[in-house]
Amino acid sequence: MSQGIWPAVLGRFDWTALPFVRAWDNPTASEIIGAGAASVVIIGAVVAIVLITWLGKWKYLWSEWLTSLDHKKIGVMYIVLAFVMLARALIEAVLMRMQQASAINSPGFISPDHFSQLFTTHGSIMIFFMAMPFLTGVINFVTPLQIGARDVAFPLLNSISLWLTGGAAGLMMVSLVVGRFSTGGWSGYPPYTELAFSPDVGPDYWIWAVTLGSVGSTLTGLNFAVTIYKMRAPGMHLMRMPLFVWTALCTAIMMIFAMPPLTVATALLALDRYLGFHFFTNDLGGNMMNYANLFWLFGHPEIYILILPAFGVYSEVVSTFSSKELYGYTSLTIATMAIAVLSFTVWVHHFFTMGQNADINAVFGIATMTIGVPTGVKIYDWIWTMFRGRVRFTVPMLYSLAFMMTFVVGGATGIILAVPPLDFLVHNTVFLVAHFHNVLIPGLLYGMLAGYHYWFPKAFGFRLNEKWGRIAFGCWVIGFYLAFMPLYVLGAAGMARRTQEVFESAFRPWLYIAGVGALVLLAALAALFVQLWVSIRERDANRVTAGDPWDGRSLEWSISAPPPEYNYAVIPQIHSRDSFYAGKRKGEVYAPPAQYHDIEMPKNSMTGLVIGICGAAAAFGLVWHIWWLALLGVLAIIGAVIARSFARDIRRTIPAAEIERTEAAWLRTVADATPIPRQIETTSANQGLAEIAA
Amino acid sequence: MSATEVRHPGLNLGDTDEVTHEEAGSAVFGFWVFLMSDAVIFALLFATYGVMLRGTAGGPTPAAIYKIGSAFIETMILLTSSFTFGMASIAMKHETGYGRLLAWMAVTLALGLAFLGMELHDFATMFGAGAYPTRSGFLSAFFALVPLHGLHVFFGSVWMIVMMVQVLVFGLDARVKINILRLGLFWHFLDIVWIVIFSVVYLQGLIA
Numbered sequence: 001m002s003q004g005i006w007p008a009v010l011g012r013f014d015w016t017a018l019p020f021v022r023a024w025d026n027p028t029a030s031e032i033i034g035a036g037a038a039s040v041v042i043i044g045a046v047v048a049i050v051l052i053t054w055l056g057k058w059k060y061l062w063s064e065w066l067t068s069l070d071h072k073k074i075g076v077m078y079i080v081l082a083f084v085m086l087a088r089a090l091i092e093a094v095l096m097r098m099q100q101a102s103a104i105n106s107p108g109f110i111s112p113d114h115f116s117q118l119f120t121t122h123g124s125i126m127i128f129f130m131a132m133p134f135l136t137g138v139i140n141f142v143t144p145l146q147i148g149a150r151d152v153a154f155p156l157l158n159s160i161s162l163w164l165t166g167g168a169a170g171l172m173m174v175s176l177v178v179g180r181f182s183t184g185g186w187s188g189y190p191p192y193t194e195l196a197f198s199p200d201v202g203p204d205y206w207i208w209a210v211t212l213g214s215v216g217s218t219l220t221g222l223n224f225a226v227t228i229y230k231m232r233a234p235g236m237h238l239m240r241m242p243l244f245v246w247t248a249l250c251t252a253i254m255m256i257f258a259m260p261p262l263t264v265a266t267a268l269l270a271l272d273r274y275l276g277f278h279f280f281t282n283d284l285g286g287n288m289m290n291y292a293n294l295f296w297l298f299g300h301p302e303i304y305i306l307i308l309p310a311f312g313v314y315s316e317v318v319s320t321f322s323s324k325e326l327y328g329y330t331s332l333t334i335a336t337m338a339i340a341v342l343s344f345t346v347w348v349h350h351f352f353t354m355g356q357n358a359d360i361n362a363v364f365g366i367a368t369m370t371i372g373v374p375t376g377v378k379i380y381d382w383i384w385t386m387f388r389g390r391v392r393f394t395v396p397m398l399y400s401l402a403f404m405m406t407f408v409v410g411g412a413t414g415i416i417l418a419v420p421p422l423d424f425l426v427h428n429t430v431f432l433v434a435h436f437h438n439v440l441i442p443g444l445l446y447g448m449l450a451g452y453h454y455w456f457p458k459a460f461g462f463r464l465n466e467k468w469g470r471i472a473f474g475c476w477v478i479g480f481y482l483a484f485m486p487l488y489v490l491g492a493a494g495m496a497r498r499t500q501e502v503f504e505s506a507f508r509p510w511l512y513i514a515g516v517g518a519l520v521l522l523a524a525l526a527a528l529f530v531q532l533w534v535s536i537r538e539r540d541a542n543r544v545t546a547g548d549p550w551d552g553r554s555l556e557w558s559i560s561a562p563p564p565e566y567n568y569a570v571i572p573q574i575h576s577r578d579s580f581y582a583g584k585r586k587g588e589v590y591a592p593p594a595q596y597h598d599i600e601m602p603k604n605s606m607t608g609l610v611i612g613i614c615g616a617a618a619a620f621g622l623v624w625h626i627w628w629l630a631l632l633g634v635l636a637i638i639g640a641v642i643a644r645s646f647a648r649d650i651r652r653t654i655p656a657a658e659i660e661r662t663e664a665a666w667l668r669t670v671a672d673a674t675p676i677p678r679q680i681e682t683t684s685a686n687q688g689l690a691e692i693a694a
Numbered sequence: 695m696s697a698t699e700v701r702h703p704g705l706n707l708g709d710t711d712e713v714t715h716e717e718a719g720s721a722v723f724g725f726w727v728f729l730m731s732d733a734v735i736f737a738l739l740f741a742t743y744g745v746m747l748r749g750t751a752g753g754p755t756p757a758a759i760y761k762i763g764s765a766f767i768e769t770m771i772l773l774t775s776s777f778t779f780g781m782a783s784i785a786m787k788h789e790t791g792y793g794r795l796l797a798w799m800a801v802t803l804a805l806g807l808a809f810l811g812m813e814l815h816d817f818a819t820m821f822g823a824g825a826y827p828t829r830s831g832f833l834s835a836f837f838a839l840v841p842l843h844g845l846h847v848f849f850g851s852v853w854m855i856v857m858m859v860q861v862l863v864f865g866l867d868a869r870v871k872i873n874i875l876r877l878g879l880f881w882h883f884l885d886i887v888w889i890v891i892f893s894v895v896y897l898q899g900l901i902a
Contacts, residue, residue: 153720222727230720256727260734268742268838277827277834278749279742285749285831290742297738642856645873648864 011625012201017179030111033095038177067604069155070565071144074162076459078137079452081169082130083528088173089125090525092118097483097518101511103501115500116183117202121172123186124206127302128213129169131440134448135309136165136220139248142455143224145556145563146242148233148572153226155602156644157219163612164216168209170616171623175205179623182206185498187295188269190280190288195273201623204273207266208619214262214298221255224248233555235574239333242554242577243326246333247312250340251305257344258301265294274622292354296347304343306440308336310447311378314400317450318382320550321397322389323678323693325578328381335374335381342371352423361420368418372411379404392678394550395469399450402477403442410438413488431491434484441480449476449528457549457688461561462539466682468531475524483517486510544688545666546673550681551690553581558589560666561688566599566654569663584692590670592663596656603652607644611637714868725876729883732846736887739839740894749831756832756899759825761816765896768812769888772847775805776885783878786871792861795874799858802881806851813844836895843891846884853877 015021023035052058065073096118099110110118144152152158175181182202184193188210193203228249232241241249269291271277278286319326326332348356348364382404391397413435417423426432449472457463490510495502502511535542547561555572556563558580570593576582583589618633620626675691747756782798789795817837820826827837857877860870 153724218731222724222731225727226720226724230716230723256731257734260731261738264735264738264742271827271834271838275827277838278751278831279746279834279838281831283751284753284829285746285751285834287745287749287831290745294738294742638852645856646860646863648867648869 008628009626011621011627013178013624013626017201019177028111029109030114033110034114034176041173041176063604066609067159067606069151069159069602069605069608071140071152071155071158072459072563074158075137075139075141077162078133078140078165081166082134082137082448085125085129085133085169085172087525089122089130090522092122092125094518094522096122097511097515100499100502101515104505104508104511105503107501110500112500113183116498117181119498120182120185120202120206121175124182124210125172126440127186127306128210129165129172131306131444131448132213132217133165133169135251135306135444136161136217138313138448138451138455139220139224139251139309141459142451142556143227143245143248144231145458145559145567146245146554147228147231147236148555148568148574149227149231150567150571150599151602152223153231154223156605156607157223159605159608160611161216161220161223161608163608164212164219164615165612167612167616167619168212168216171205171209171212171619174620175202175209179205187299188266189295190269190272190291191282191286193269193273194281196281203269204623207270207273208622211263211266211270212615212619214259214266217255218259218263221252221259224252225256228252233568233572233574239330240574240577240579242312243315243329243332243336244309244312244554246336247308247315250336251308254301254305254308254340254343258298258305260298261294262298262302265291265298268294270622289354292351293347296350297344299350300347301340301343303436303440304339307443307447308339310403310444310451311336313396313447313451313454314382314403316554317396317400317454318385319578320454320552321392321394321400322386323392323551324385324389325553326381327384327387328377329577331377332381335377338374339371342367342374346371349418349423352420353427358420365418365420365423369415372415375411379408390678392681394453394682395464395466395473396450396454398470398473399446399453399476402473403446403450406442406446406477406480407439410435410442413438426491428497429491430487430495430497433497434487434491437480437484437487441476441484446476449473454550455556457544458547458556458561458563460539461543461545462535463542463544463549463682463686465531465535465538465542468527468534472524472527472531475520475527479517479520479522479524481517482520483514486514486517490514541684542686544686546670546688547666548580548584548690549686549688551581551584551678551693553578555580558583560669564659564662564666566601566659569593569596569599569659584690590667592667596660596663598656599654599659600651601654603650605644605647605650607640610640614640718868718872721872722875722879725879729879732883733887736839736842736890739835739842740890743835743839743895746831746835749835751830751832753830753833754823754825756895759820759823760896760899761819762896762900764812764816765892768809768816769892771805771809771812772885772888775802775809776882778802778805779878779881783875786866786874792866795866796858796861799854799861803851803854803858806847806854806881810844810847810851813840817841840891840895843884843887846880846887850877850881850884853880 016025019031019034019038023031052061065077068074095110096115099108099115102108140152140158144150179201182188182193182198182205184198184203184206188203188206191197193206228241228245268277268279272279272281272286278284280286280288280291315326315332346364346368348360349368352361352365382400413431417426417432417435453464453469487510490507493507495504495507544561547559547563548557549561550557558572559568572579580589614633614636618630618637621629621631621633670689673687673689674685675689676685676687677691677693680686778798778801782795782802785794785798786792825833827834854877857870857874860873864870
């Protein structure tokens, strides 16, 4: 294969790039696990294709989902992607915990190289392909509904963002089957990830997957900033926006400013690796500290990109399920903006130990502690919102409560890490691992899951199963504490992170507890899938078509569930915060307008899908040095953009008569539904119409 | 909101409906946001350049390889192209036909290509003098920053051609007008970036 035409066609691919071949040559547990993971990817893909063909659903999938520009469907697709990637990265986490628990004074069952790939993919996926798609999906689904818009400002760009992210996630999956992944951690620090130390394809997979994803996120940020600034319903001043929209706005602005540093960091690393530049190499004037600065200039705002949307979800959930107006709305918006701004001023705390002087560390340490202030304000606001409210302990509310208690612990350990001398003691230990899981699991995952339970009935028209929701919740919370509290102890005792083999017997009990915790977390994910399955089977008993299952406050609850393609038949006029809630009390809702008008919506487009696939193909070509494929992919993207700019027939009109039929059918459902009091909202009596209580 | 209220300066969408005007507002605003994001990329590359400036690793230094004469001429060419694009925008706003618009766009395109030609010639000269990017960290930073601007000019030129074709195919419909306006923003933005390159890279390089 090393002669003749093959290198030109296949680049640096050879048979040992396939994990099956490696497992055949060297059948260790580690290699067999690798081959098994590759088989799961292949079998999963084949089963999906066969199933879709069997059901004859290709046309449906193509026209209703893959080429759709509807923000609601794009949001759902993002969240599906997030769940798939969550499953993979969580299994990787369990493997790492099992390895450490079994590798106390013994080599365990996973080789050091494989272990390094596991922590790299786990981190990269959880941040870029679980958390980011999840929050982007929720923002996509919810924001236009909450501001009373029919779509986002740039629907096609939205689809391009989705498919760039999808293509990047696809590349992550392909790396399981062809070749290997980076061993350089999710932050990909050079000079280790330079050619001199990692000449294989791993860092290249990392570079291009992250780059595609980060370009997609930049475009998402742009899209939602413009959507929120320009497309709010008349009367919705900035200070009347639901708090989730505020957090979406701040997140969008942060994406615009924080994703470019990541793109620059990965692009410069790529220049080093592909063209022999000397940005971060050890020799010829390279300077790896510049990478650390660039990466964390992205990396720290990223953490708040992840957390702010969850804060928005909690604000909605706590207010709705306490049946009270959100306490301290103004302070919450100010706190949100303060966090967004401060997050750009603290990046050095990720590398206190890397050589800057004490004064610089002090400045960044103090800035870091300052972020605790607006965050504390938020926690108090949520507590005051619940105070003297009629709190209902539904699943989203349970996640919110678990978040408040757990996140405060994570915040407190964050303050410890923000003090440079203390940071020197626990730097690079599992104390840090415990800290960021302690903020990100409640601060992102619980929030997204709360949002998933809260808005699922809006998206699909039926409620999720309550019992399985509670089981999953219990497992997420118990699993979290079991898995991560021991890591604080271990970290304080000096156990380094990313350790493949442990040489301290005293760590054994703590590692066992953490291992059990990881299994409980896996059970939590399984419970979520069971819940989805059960809920779909029992969907007819749990329909909430009238659209307002939780006695909701913001606009999205004022329309049917699922919402029609055009969201609002008539764009609502806004008079106050929580306008739907107020409208219900005044009896001003569910009234048909005097007249319906035609509505123009964007037509489907395959441009986004084409760009995503070509982007992934180009990236694959670059990883394997298959230059023709890379070139072809890039040219195809440029061609697709130009071709699209010539398309003129890009909208379709929904006639007024059709809208009237849709709306009349929904209003009949509303009229037939029995209003229910909040106390029984989790039973089948809930048809999506709330009884008006004082 | 009436149509006149949201009319974007520089755009003459005529008596099209209000929705078109509103959408033009979002479309142009969105492009400003994109430029802001692009500006962040350039800002970081400038910062990187500043950090790497001393990393010459015994190789060529800025003073030895920069040719201020041709950089100055390039600056003039690019500034002139911004002026000619301004004339194109005025033609789009006030003229009924589009002959003049196309003529000014063609002049702008020619200037853009002339700039690219000169810049490539500069790079070739630098390569000939042993100043290539793999030589040192400093040269790596130079060849990431300045050619990225050149790449932007190249894509701006491709875009210019696409827009000229679209004017011929579609006439001046709302989308063509909006896209020419965006192209204008892009072109002027590249001018600003170049002025910073000229000051920070070339002029500063001569001080040493």
